[in-house]
Amino acid sequence: SQQGEEDPQALSIQEGENATMNCSYKTSINNLQWYRQNSGRGLVHLILIRSNEREKHSGRLRVTLDTSKKSSSLLITASRAADTASYFCATDARGGGADGLTFGKGTHLIIQP
Amino acid sequence: ETGVTQSPTHLIKTRGQQVTLRCSSQSGHNTVSWYQQALGQGPQFIFQYYREEENGRGNFPPRFSGLQFPNYSSELNVNALELDDSALYLCASSSIAGGHQETQYFGPGTRLLVL
Numbered sequence: 001s002q003q004g005e006e007d008p009q010a011l012s013i014q015e016g017e018n019a020t021m022n023c024s025y026k027t028s029i030n031n032l033q034w035y036r037q038n039s040g041r042g043l044v045h046l047i048l049i050r051s052n053e054r055e056k057h058s059g060r061l062r063v064t065l066d067t068s069k070k071s072s073s074l075l076i077t078a079s080r081a082a083d084t085a086s087y088f089c090a091t092d093a094r095g096g097g098a099d100g101l102t103f104g105k106g107t108h109l110i111i112q113p
Numbered sequence: 114e115t116g117v118t119q120s121p122t123h124l125i126k127t128r129g130q131q132v133t134l135r136c137s138s139q140s141g142h143n144t145v146s147w148y149q150q151a152l153g154q155g156p157q158f159i160f161q162y163y164r165e166e167e168n169g170r171g172n173f174p175p176r177f178s179g180l181q182f183p184n185y186s187s188e189l190n191v192n193a194l195e196l197d198d199s200a201l202y203l204c205a206s207s208s209i210a211g212g213h214q215e216t217q218y219f220g221p222g223t224r225l226l227v228l
Contacts, residue, residue: 033216033217035219040150040152040201040222040224041221041222042117042203042219042220042221042222043156043203043205043219044219045216045217045218045219048216088155088156090155099158099169099171100146100148100158100159100160100161100169100171101146101148101156101158101205101217102158103148103155103156103157104155105153105154105155106155
């Protein structure tokens, strides 16, 4: 079963605009990660935020985590055509890996040139 | 590039057959996880191998089995293939140290089609 739910399912914006994706999950977590996937290929790790962190930045990416609401958001600033991809949040419940990562269904982001 | 490789890239099998998929983990990593991703869905955890033993398993039947070798590479075996096994199979390597797992790095995947 999938724990996370990304919102929206699909998002189309103009190049240069900011893109925001949200993720909600159901159980307590050790950390939450965001991944990007291009055209059904492998997943590229973007950022990991631990349960005791509230915000993290990496280049044009900003991730927030609200454990009280069991939600996270991914902001991509100044979007580029190359950002077109599917974005997934994944939760790690125990940190030891034995349960694997639990993914949502993803947000499909299209950047219009 | 993550350094995680998978083979083959594509595979077509017939219902009832058996298939073996392979994964080479990133240098320095001791853990391999396997995921199944159906079209339009997020990946689902199959199982994880750590130090050559199964370390955890998702909700998949026993006909999904695996191996991890001393060099930390891994195989995923699926017996008695069903049409619903058609999917992208992803492996991910990581490191577990002190009971804590770091980031999982994914390979490009093997796309399996069962006819």
